[in-house]
Amino acid sequence: MNSEQHLLIATTNPNKLREIRGLMADVPVVLHSLAELPPVTEPDETGATFADNARLKARYYSDHLARSGVAWAASALTVAEDSGLVIDALDGEPGVRSARFLSEDATYAERFDEIYRRLARRTDAPRSARFVCALTAMRGRDVVFETTGIVDGEIAPEPAGTRGFGYDPIFLFPAYGRTLAQVDDEEKRRVAHRGHAFRALAGWLRGT
Secondary structure, X not given: OOOOEEEEEXXXXXXXXXXXXXXXXXXXXXXXXXXXXXXXXXXXXXXXXXXXXXXXXXXXXXXXXXXXXXXXXXXXXXXXXXXXXXXXHHOOOEHXXXXXXXXXXXXXXXXXXXXXXXXXOOOOOOOEEEEEEEEEEEEOOEEEEEEEEEXXXXXXXXXXXXXXXXXXXXXXXXOOOEEOOOOOHHHHHHHOHHHHHHHHHHHHHHOO
């Protein structure tokens, strides 16, 4: 792999960027974020699956990169991911709408309250859940790599922990006996859905 390989990580979420930089730290790539490009509106995430949305976002931001005029655009890969929480007792919700569950402006505390309200009406249902991360890498208009990372767990009895972000405080990882908001960064990267997906990308990049 060319040591000057550039990757545009198609997110403005600082927590995701920090996590991804940690996962890609030993790969000889130059990481860029959307903050380095001219502003652009976010695409409508209309896909029925995480993979659909990852492809949609990768294509959208790859086109934006091509129009941006930045020096490294021609050689860059655009990497987009779509991730979320799937709860079996809620028929897969919040699923692909995880970031927009209830509304785009809802706080995670409000989302947690609603999830626990719904679960309280289904006391006999299992509390099994999983985080899913679908990832797509594109060069120009061509999909060059795709993968999906999954971590299985269950919904915690109540939110716990101040680390992590998003739904981490309600996601209990049984092998740790803690939520993903109660573990340190390295423990989370080792098992989390985004960790699985980006380690697969890193392995692919090392072999190219």
